[in-house]
Amino acid sequence: MKKAFLHFLTFSLLLFHIPVSAALRVFACEPEWGALAAELGGPAVNVYTATTGLQDPHLVEARPSLIAQMRRTDLVVCTGGDLEQGWLPLLFQQAGNSRVQPGGPGYFEAAAFVTLLEVPSRLDRAEGDIHAMGNPHLHLDPRNIALVAAGLAKRLAQIDSVNAVHYQARHDDFSRRWTQAMRRWEQQGAPLKGLAIVTQHKSWSYLNNWLGLRDIATLEPKPGVPPSSAYLSQVLAQLRQRPAKMIIRAAYQDVRPSRWLSERANIPAVELPYTVGGSDQARDLFGLFDDTLARLLKAAQ
Amino acid sequence: MIKKQFAAIGMVAVLSQSVIAEEAVKQEMADEMRRPWQTQRPIVTSSAFNPAVSLILYGTYSRFTKNYHEEIHGFAPAADAHGATREGLSLQGSELVVSSNIDDKFYGLIIVRLEDDKTKVEEAFFQTLALPQGLTLKGGRFLSGIGYLNEQHPHFWDFVDIALPYRAMLGGNYGDDGVQLRWVAPAPLFVEAGAEVLRGENFPAGGAAKRGAGARSVFVNLGDDVGASHSWRAGVARLEADAQGRVFEDDAHNQYSFTGKAPLNIANFVWKWAPLRNPAVTNFKFQAEYFQRDENGKYTFGAPAQEVNYGPRQSGWYAQAVYQFMPRWRVGARYDELKGGTPPMELADTLLDAEGHKPRRASMMVDFSNSAFSRLRVQFSHNQTAPKDANEVYLQYIMSLGAHGAHKF
Numbered sequence: 001m002k003k004a005f006l007h008f009l010t011f012s013l014l015l016f017h018i019p020v021s022a023a024l025r026v027f028a029c030e031p032e033w034g035a036l037a038a039e040l041g042g043p044a045v046n047v048y049t050a051t052t053g054l055q056d057p058h059l060v061e062a063r064p065s066l067i068a069q070m071r072r073t074d075l076v077v078c079t080g081g082d083l084e085q086g087w088l089p090l091l092f093q094q095a096g097n098s099r100v101q102p103g104g105p106g107y108f109e110a111a112a113f114v115t116l117l118e119v120p121s122r123l124d125r126a127e128g129d130i131h132a133m134g135n136p137h138l139h140l141d142p143r144n145i146a147l148v149a150a151g152l153a154k155r156l157a158q159i160d161s162v163n164a165v166h167y168q169a170r171h172d173d174f175s176r177r178w179t180q181a182m183r184r185w186e187q188q189g190a191p192l193k194g195l196a197i198v199t200q201h202k203s204w205s206y207l208n209n210w211l212g213l214r215d216i217a218t219l220e221p222k223p224g225v226p227p228s229s230a231y232l233s234q235v236l237a238q239l240r241q242r243p244a245k246m247i248i249r250a251a252y253q254d255v256r257p258s259r260w261l262s263e264r265a266n267i268p269a270v271e272l273p274y275t276v277g278g279s280d281q282a283r284d285l286f287g288l289f290d291d292t293l294a295r296l297l298k299a300a301q
Numbered sequence: 302m303i304k305k306q307f308a309a310i311g312m313v314a315v316l317s318q319s320v321i322a323e324e325a326v327k328q329e330m331a332d333e334m335r336r337p338w339q340t341q342r343p344i345v346t347s348s349a350f351n352p353a354v355s356l357i358l359y360g361t362y363s364r365f366t367k368n369y370h371e372e373i374h375g376f377a378p379a380a381d382a383h384g385a386t387r388e389g390l391s392l393q394g395s396e397l398v399v400s401s402n403i404d405d406k407f408y409g410l411i412i413v414r415l416e417d418d419k420t421k422v423e424e425a426f427f428q429t430l431a432l433p434q435g436l437t438l439k440g441g442r443f444l445s446g447i448g449y450l451n452e453q454h455p456h457f458w459d460f461v462d463i464a465l466p467y468r469a470m471l472g473g474n475y476g477d478d479g480v481q482l483r484w485v486a487p488a489p490l491f492v493e494a495g496a497e498v499l500r501g502e503n504f505p506a507g508g509a510a511k512r513g514a515g516a517r518s519v520f521v522n523l524g525d526d527v528g529a530s531h532s533w534r535a536g537v538a539r540l541e542a543d544a545q546g547r548v549f550e551d552d553a554h555n556q557y558s559f560t561g562k563a564p565l566n567i568a569n570f571v572w573k574w575a576p577l578r579n580p581a582v583t584n585f586k587f588q589a590e591y592f593q594r595d596e597n598g599k600y601t602f603g604a605p606a607q608e609v610n611y612g613p614r615q616s617g618w619y620a621q622a623v624y625q626f627m628p629r630w631r632v633g634a635r636y637d638e639l640k641g642g643t644p645p646m647e648l649a650d651t652l653l654d655a656e657g658h659k660p661r662r663a664s665m666m667v668d669f670s671n672s673a674f675s676r677l678r679v680q681f682s683h684n685q686t687a688p689k690d691a692n693e694v695y696l697q698y699i700m701s702l703g704a705h706g707a708h709k710f
């Protein structure tokens with residue numbers, strides 16, 4: 001009893017260990033990495049998230065406010081795998097911040113810790129705006145979050161070595177809670193296994209891979225090309241042959257194509273948060289998966 | 302009492318445990334420091350950091366009414382201006398862009414413009430990535446950081462041609478060989494200041510005065526977001542160009558040579574809107590710039606040569622708005638206007654004399670982008686740059702092959 005109490009005390013003191021020196025400034029490209037940095041850094045980090053859960057991560061502009069944030073940051077945490085190629089290189093060139101240039105310790109890419117799915121065997125623009133390095137929407141498999149968290153905790157400890165113990169303690173705690181949550185989600189998600197779905201963009205491949213959902217049609221005729229009515233009719237005809245259970249769309253995506261198809265194919269169109277901040281419930285990474293599963297299960301009934 | 306004891310034991314335990322933990326982490330870090338950051342995997346997975354090569358193809362079909370006049374009355378034309386377009390079917394020139402991080406400290410870029418009889422190096426520069434304190438140094442040939450449109454290459458323009466103040470006072474985009482130092486302030490508001498020293502060969506400078514340092518500029522830009530859907534950038538700039546024997550020729554092949562100073566002040570403003578920062582379905586952009594210059598020097602012309610003092614006060618502005626009303630489709634409107642000032646008597650009735658006329662133009666455009674790599678455009682302009690009105694119709698294509706072009710705000 002005494003021992004357990006001691007452990008608890010040690011642990012909580014470590015957890016609320018007041019970080020030394022000023023907070024480390026973290027620039028997160030996407031909300032999922034902002035949320036992860038906040039989990040692992042706690043009071044030791046000051047996180048700025050460059051995009052919101054209601055924003056298309058493929059179409060981000062190198063706005064002046066982002067340059068100003070990049071100028072002051074100590075660590076940049078992004079997805080990588082070319083997801084940010086339209087804007088991040090510009091921030092590196094314009095912000096004049098030598099601490100965070102790619103290749104150095106101040107630049108962290110999640111994709112470096114995960115095996116990317118759907119690496120194209122053929123690169124041809126006629127196939128649309130494909131992700132040449134593989135599918136970068138990797139955060140929707142919680143096992144990937146765990147891998148990235150381990151890497152990020154190490155990196156935080158590396159560049160802010162005075163607080164190394166603090167990051168390790170927070171990572172231990174996060175990883176314990178995450179493993180528990182994953183077990184819960186996997187149990188909850190068991191009935192979804194093998195379910196046929198329609199998606200708007202290939203943003204869900206990792207979620208599908210994890211839960212065993214089958215993505216049988218995509219509303220974008222080609223990656224990055226907006227759905228046209230002619231193509232939607234084709235998908236509709238296809239669904240009459242091989243029905244799907246639901247249509248999935250990210251909160252940031254145009255609602256019209258999935259609504260159109262939902263009305264005609266008579267299956268629910270489900271808006272999923274896609275990332276932290278994509279719904280009221282998805283306030284952090286735990287909320288993101290809780291809400292995603294709740295919405296999928298509700299639509300599958 | 303018991304509680305106190307617990308606390309004391311707890312503290313000791315914490316201290317000893319954290320010392321052990323700290324040692325372990327330090328050891329791990331030391332191991333890692335010896336190796337690359339990640340042992341098995343590359344640290345950077347983005348291909349954007351490898352040489353990015355892109356080729357930009359553009360062409361137009363233009364039709365002008367018979368009063369169309371390329372020169373703008375009241376303004377000396379640049380010798381090598383591209384900004385005006387030829388009538389009929391025409392390739393506007395193709396551009397080859399290669400850029401890359403050179404190593405961890407430098408970035409490099411070259412843009413070559415390919416035309417029938419020549420290739421022209423539009424830009425070729427290196428830029429630092431590792432200077433401290435928010436500083437960036439650029440060296441080589443580059444487009445000056447003055448104004449908003451100036452650094453934008455034609456494939457990024459929202460209209461077929463550049464706004465009149467740029468064409469009249471900078472001969473299109475202004476660039477030259479030189480060095481540029483930029484500084485970004487460590488503040489939540491975007492504050493950027495820059496200074497340049499340039500060779501001074503290109504219009505509005507000329508003759509590479511001051512031993513090849515004939516133009517200097519300074520600029521300050523500010524910017525920020527407003528709410529969840531709006532953002533802006535505003536700036537002021539000054540270019541001081543020395544012209545030494547800057548020559549233009551009129552239709553009758555009379556030559557006019559200017560030697561003097563051409564200081565130019567620019568104020569610019571850009572406002573962008575995209576609902577919740579999602580530009581995919583609808584978005585809006587407004588931009589306006591104001592130019593003001595006081596050329597001050599002497600014109601030499603005629604046979605026998607005569608010399609006159611020249612120092613009119615000239616100004617110009619444009620404002621434009623572009624609205625994407627549905628995915629892939631945009632519509633835009635632009636108005637531009639110039640004030641020529643009055644040249645001395647001796648230069649009356651030459652190109653430098655606006656004859657009391659105020660050059661101005663109104664344009665409308667619609668464009669369609671099949672993807673981020675292809676764009677087709679129709680533009681109509683009502684042109685009053687010469688005393689007689691003219692109408693212009695353009696059809697244009699802009700295609701880019703290869704790397705994803707990242708564009709500045």
Ligand SMILES: [Zn+2]
Nearest residue numbers: 058131202203
């Ligand atoms: Zn994607």
